[in-house]
Amino acid sequence: MVRFGVIGTNWITERFIDGAKQVDDFSLTAVYSRTKDKAEAFAAKYDVGQTYTDLDEFAQSDIVDAVYVASPNSLHAEQAIRCMQHGKHVIVEKAMASNSKEVAAMIKAAKENNVLLMEALKTTHMPNFEVIKNNLHKIGTIRRYFASYCQYSTRYDKLKDGTVLNAFDPKFSNGSLMDIGIYCVYPMIALFGKPNKWQANAHMLYSGVDGQGSILFDYDQINGMVMYSKISNSFVPSEIQGEKGSIIIDNIQSLSKVEIRYNDGTIEDIAEPQVENTMFYEAKAFITLIKENKKQSDINTFAVSLQTAEVLEEARKQFGLVFPADKA
The missing domain is CATH 3.30.360.10 (Dihydrodipicolinate Reductase; domain 2)
Known part of the structure; x- marks a missing residue:
C-alpha cells in the first residue's frame, strides 16, 4: 500500500480521494489543514485518525509515503518542497506553482531528495x-x-x-x-x-x-x-x-x-x-510510478510542467497580472 497524506480539505481533494480509492494500492492515512476543526471534519469523512495543523510534523510523519497537495497555488511550492525534504513523494494539483521559478525549485528539491514529483494535470493521463x-x-x-x-x-x-x-x-x-x-x-x-x-x-x-x-x-x-x-x-x-x-x-x-x-x-x-471520476487515472499513474521506483513521470514530465509555467507566466505579464509570489 502507498500511504497518502493530503494537504487541502476542499472539493478537489475529495474528488482525488474518491478517484484514488479505485486504485488497489491507495491508502489515506493523514490529513493536514491549517485549522484543527477543518482537518478533523475532513478526516472524519474518510475514517482517518491522524490529522495535522503543523506542516513540519505532517512532512515528518512516519505514516505517510506520499502527499497530494491541493492548497491554493501560492502555497504549493513551499508545502511540496517541505514534504520532499522529508522523503515524501508529492503529486501537486495544477497549476503546479505560482511561476516558473517556484516550479524549478520544486524540481530541484525532488532530484536532491530522490523522490517522485508530478503535476496533477489529469487530462494527459486519460x-x-x-x-x-x-x-x-x-x-x-x-x-x-x-x-x-x-x-x-x-x-x-x-x-x-x-x-x-x-x-x-x-x-x-x-x-x-x-x-x-x-x-x-x-x-x-x-x-x-x-x-x-x-x-x-x-x-x-x-x-x-x-x-x-x-x-x-x-x-x-x-x-x-x-x-x-x-x-x-x-x-x-x-x-x-x-x-x-x-x-x-x-x-x-x-x-x-x-x-x-x-x-x-x-x-x-x-x-x-473512461471511468466517471477521471482523477483515477492520474492517481493510478502516480502510484504506479512510486511502486516502480521512478522519480519522474514520462507523461507529465518536469519539462512539460516547467514549460507550461513559463508560458503562463509570460502570458500573465503580457496582460498585466503579477502575483505577489512573482516578486518574492
Whole structure:
C-alpha cells in the first residue's frame, strides 16, 4: 500500500480521494489543514485518525509515503518542497506553482531528495489523450491547435456581490488562466512542445486577476489558439486541424468524446470508454510510478510542467497580472 497524506480539505481533494480509492494500492492515512476543526471534519469523512495543523510534523510523519497537495497555488511550492525534504513523494494539483521559478525549485528539491514529483494535470493521463496522440498521423501535417474551456463560476457571483474568494484572489496566485486556462495550454505543450512565441490578452476583474482571456501561439508549422473563462460559458468543441482532417474533442478537460472528421466527409469515432471520476487515472499513474521506483513521470514530465509555467507566466505579464509570489 502507498500511504497518502493530503494537504487541502476542499472539493478537489475529495474528488482525488474518491478517484484514488479505485486504485488497489491507495491508502489515506493523514490529513493536514491549517485549522484543527477543518482537518478533523475532513478526516472524519474518510475514517482517518491522524490529522495535522503543523506542516513540519505532517512532512515528518512516519505514516505517510506520499502527499497530494491541493492548497491554493501560492502555497504549493513551499508545502511540496517541505514534504520532499522529508522523503515524501508529492503529486501537486495544477497549476503546479505560482511561476516558473517556484516550479524549478520544486524540481530541484525532488532530484536532491530522490523522490517522485508530478503535476496533477489529469487530462494527459486519460485513455482518450493517448488515443489523440496515437491518431494524430491520420490527419496529416498538423496546422492548428484550438482549445476552449469556458465555465461560469459560482464564485464569480460572490465576487460581483463584493466577496473575494480564493479563486479570484491574486495573493493566492489564482485567476482564470491558472485555474482552467491551463487545461488548454498543458495538453498543447505535451503534444507539440513549447511554442516559439505567444500573445495573450485578458479581461481583468476588480480583485486583480483575469476573469477570461485568450492566447495565440506560433510554432514552426502550427498555429495555436486557446480561450478560457470563469465569467462565461462556451459550448464550442476543441480541435486539432491537419491537412487531411481534424480531431474534434468535445471537452478539453474531460475528453469524453473524440472523433476524426476527414476532408472527404467521413467521420471516425476514436474515443474509448473512461471511468466517471477521471482523477483515477492520474492517481493510478502516480502510484504506479512510486511502486516502480521512478522519480519522474514520462507523461507529465518536469519539462512539460516547467514549460507550461513559463508560458503562463509570460502570458500573465503580457496582460498585466503579477502575483505577489512573482516578486518574492
